[in-house]
Amino acid sequence: MTDSPKKLPARYSQKAQEAYGRFLGSNDLSGVADIVLEAVLDYLPSTTASQAPAPQSTEELRDDLRLMEDLGFDSLAVAELVFFLEEIFPVTINNVEIVSVRTLGDLRQFVDTKLRESTARPEA
Numbered sequence: 001m002t003d004s005p006k007k008l009p010a011r012y013s014q015k016a017q018e019a020y021g022r023f024l025g026s027n028d029l030s031g032v033a034d035i036v037l038e039a040v041l042d043y044l045p046s047t048t049a050s051q052a053p054a055p056q057s058t059e060e061l062r063d064d065l066r067l068m069e070d071l072g073f074d075s076l077a078v079a080e081l082v083f084f085l086e087e088i089f090p091v092t093i094n095n096v097e098i099v100s101v102r103t104l105g106d107l108r109q110f111v112d113t114k115l116r117e118s119t120a121r122p123e124a
Helices: 014-026 032-043 075-088 104-120
Strands: none
Touching (some): 032 075
8 A cells, every 4th residue: 555545547437536535534435335336347348248238337337247247357357456446445455355256236345344444443
C-alpha cells in the first residue's frame, strides 16, 4: 500500500468518485459497492465466457453473475482486479480468501467485510 491515497481513474462515474471521496474522508462504506461494480466493469474481459455480450454499464451487473463462468474473468483478470482493489482500499487480499469468491455478490460482500475489518482496527 502507498502512503498517499490513490485516486480512481477519471473514467469512473461521478457517483463512484464521490463514494470514494466519502470513503477516504470518513471511512463511509455506503458507496463501496458502486466502486467495486465500476472496477469489475473496468477489468471485465472483452468477451464473456458464455459468449454473451459483455455488460456495458454497472446497471447490467447483477449479484448472481459468476465472475468466471458468466463474465469471462480468468485467474489473471481476477488477480488484476484484486491488485487494483488493494491499491485503492486499505486491504490485503490473499489467494486463499479470494478462491471462495465466485459471484459478483460474493465479491461485493467480501470487499465490504474486509473494509469493515480494516476500518474497525485501531491504528498501530
